[in-house]
Amino acid sequence: MEHVVFKHRRTTLERAEKFLSSLYFTDVNLYGRLYSEHVPVTNIEHYAATGRVSYDEAVKGDYSPTAIGQSFGPTWSTHWFRIHVEIPSTWEDREVRLLWNCGAEAQVWIDGHPVQGLSGEHNPRRDDFIVSKKLTKQQIKQTFYIEMACNGLFGAGKHGLVSPTDPNRAYTLSKAEVAIFDREVADLFWDLQVLYEMAKDLPENSERGYQTLYALNNIINQLEVGNRTTYTYGRELAKQFLSQKNSDSQHVLHAMGHAHIDTAWLWPYAETIRKCARSWSTTVQLMERYPHFLFTCSQAQQFEWVKQYYPSLYSKICHFVKEGRFIPVGGSWVEMDGNIPSGEAFIRQFLYGQEYFRKEFGVTCTEFWLPDTFGYAAQIPQMMQHCGMTRFLTQKLSWNLVNKFPHSTFWWSGLDGSTVLTHFPPGDNYAMEGKVQEVLYSVKNFKDKGRSGRSCYLFGYGDGGHGPSEDMLEKLQRLENVDGIPKVKMSSPDEFFSLVEKESRGSLCTWHGELYLEMHNGTYTTQAKVKKENRYGEILLRNTELFATIATVGSLTSDSGYKYPQAELQRLWKLLLLNQFHDVLPGSSIEIVYEDAHRYYEDIRQSGATLFACAVANVLAKESEPSTPVVVNSLCWERSEVVIIQRAGDEKTSEQKKPDDRVQTDSRGNTLAFVKAPSCGVVSLVPLVVPGSVEASVNQNGLITLKNDHLTVTVDHCGRVTSLQLAGSEKNTVSCTHPANQFLLYDDVPLYWDAWDVMDYHLETRKPINSVIGKATILDKGPLKASVEFSLTISKQSHLKQLIVLEAGCSYVKFVTQVTWHENRKFLKVEFPTSIHCESATYDIQFGHIKRPTHYNTSWDSARFEVCSHKWADLSEYDFGLSVLNDCKYGFSTVNNVMRLSLLRSPKAPDEHADMGSHEFTYALMPHKGSLQDAGVIQQAYNLNSPLVVQYVPQVPSTTAGFFSLSTPQVVLEAVKMAERVERAMILRLYEAFGGKTSVTLTLNLPVKNVKRCTGLEDVLADDDDSLLFTPGQPATVCLTLRPFQIVSLIAWF
């Protein structure tokens, strides 16, 4: 007789949970039947490799027997296992799997090919590998190799995820066996798992939720564990339930497989190469079994690594790319930081990324993919469009601490008004696990309901979890179209974005300006030397390319034989781009990552300097013994500046005759001269008479004044600026009550993300640093350079020394700073209280500048208490302002009339030695009349970062004209390089820098035959563009019109 029981929701749910549990009642539940028979593998041999060796080297290793229970280490070491498997002959025709857990990441190799990754951790665990889907006689005896990497998915933090690495961790081999995998049980298991999750996660008061609970309970009642006939019946019941379909109006989740692999983070670059192989070998193996499975994969650098180190895996990947299932996305070299890289670096990320995908796969990505980066600069939409991408995907703004971003699918309008379709997967995650809870949350959290009915769902474990799993694919397949659950459709990004463009183009909202992340704002400052090297590298490579291009054009008419070092320049750019990865440049990686990063920077410095010198020498003549001093200007405006013409102790130049009245030997023993150089050109070094000399004097009240024909600056005994005035003006730019150049020390203890986060409450711990070691003293008195030196104690273990320098003819005063820094969670800043009244400050970014409020009116304003800026920031009222320039800093905060530049942090995780030691950097103050644009702030910030260079070349230049010049300072020539693919052509990149439309004439003092517009990918644009007028001749000219902040790339044939 049937007995109707009153069902209690919780007990019924938990009954189902225990029936599927991997922990409880496995002797009587369904989970316990997944593997019906087990046999231990006993013939295991081990070889402790000397490093991350190749398979070919590993198989030649010296192997000796080992067994379950043995431990292997230390952290980052590699161990290889040779496993001889003997499977019982009675298992013929059954699906047999190898179960292996060594507690660490591992790669299975068969016949020299990487075939699948294994992860040793509990969550996510991937500890099984299919030996045979249907065992044959020939497969009974087999040998495998397993490569064990002694690290977890997230490295080996001593006391948790982001704490510094434990160098001595050992990992224990806990499981090695072969087993029969019962697919019938597994299919039923996945059915019930989906039903269980639906019953659990559908709203508690929903009818559908109860229907699922009863259906699930009924199936469990019908099942007899161990009796196959009941399995068939159970599956039929589940199928009936799951085939109840949704209506047409249901939200569609576009499921895309993904594995977010950080290119370096809590492990070094070298381990990432293996993480890619482990993840992608697993992915292609799943693709062979699941024909509907699609996988999205970003970062050309990772593809290139796999191509180089795992050619057989790469050829399988190529096969699936061709099928449209392994989908390259993002169009960038790596997933870079979104704030700090220069505009040109962004273009190169796209140029080299897209170039790779085009060459290897014939694909140009249409979507920029940056799910995990710490904020997104306002020029990204235009830079993307310039490089062939009109769609953008991220989800990081879901991490905002204060404000909830109001959209999931929207138009993002950048600095110049370029608009890209943008999507934030509403699950707020890029590593979903195929759970009902996630798909329900995705729809609940989708913010543009009514405007659009679809969103993305990225599934797959990242960082060595090896991407999607069999479990996820099975469950998502069952969720495709089930009443009560959003539709889940395996899709490519292109399918998703195309449908949104078609259905919702006119109904989506627009967000203007940067996508600021209200978190991780310490990353503009952490690992200061990385920021410094990045800035230096960006400028060095730019300047090198400029003169290498000029030398190449010149080599056609001279007999210099100079060849453009394209491969080497590309190699250096790629190193720089690699270090711009979103955990390296922001400063959030472990210590050993920075050892690699600085090695790459040193490579860029050394090789870049050699290439630069060689290019400049060849601009003028073929190489012979250099003997003539010249001044090199790599910027596109004429400059007159003080330069060092002979360094202290430099014998090489001592024979040079110098007119003594035109030079100054400074306090360091360097000989200085005032020189003039043409725009983008090289000229003989001729010391000039200075238009107005610089002076230093001590006032009656002990204050020191430095004065040139642009400005007068007064400093007190501890180096603080008490007055800063423009020549001929009575206005003091700095506050009369609070001196500027005031160093400050803040407590800097975040809530968790040490290297990443500076919290708003740090602002309440402001402590001025005024303890003088050496009081301000005049070192140089002019006529070319005046300077004051002083030093301060920061704490018992840290101190700083600063040289305040004013040079003849210069419109800014420089602060050359040396800091010895040994702090724990302290933040060093320098403060400039001004006399300026305004409600917004202006900050330099990629190819332009943006305004941000200086007040805390709204929660959106106050959340931006620390922001990113590049070479300068400015505070201006009508006709008057102050700019702070810098040569390697990125963190800034301006509140009311007070500007602050962030200098050094001291987090202890994940790198416990981050930023400890000595630092050197320069910032400058530039008071100005008029607007920042009219005052030349933008040009002066370039000048500070790209000083004139004195170099020795074989021959005196015959011309003093520059090679490139522009008719207006409103336009900046940001890059000149040889074309990547077109012979005898160069690329010029310009942008409108003032924020207003303009016409410009670019003069090319080179034999140029024709000029056309092109994209950032160097594809020539159609002829019908009448906004460009080329006039041949020498010089040739190009007339152009540009809209505010527009980026223009030109291709010029010669």
Ligand SMILES: [Zn+2]
């Ligand atoms: Zn990441």
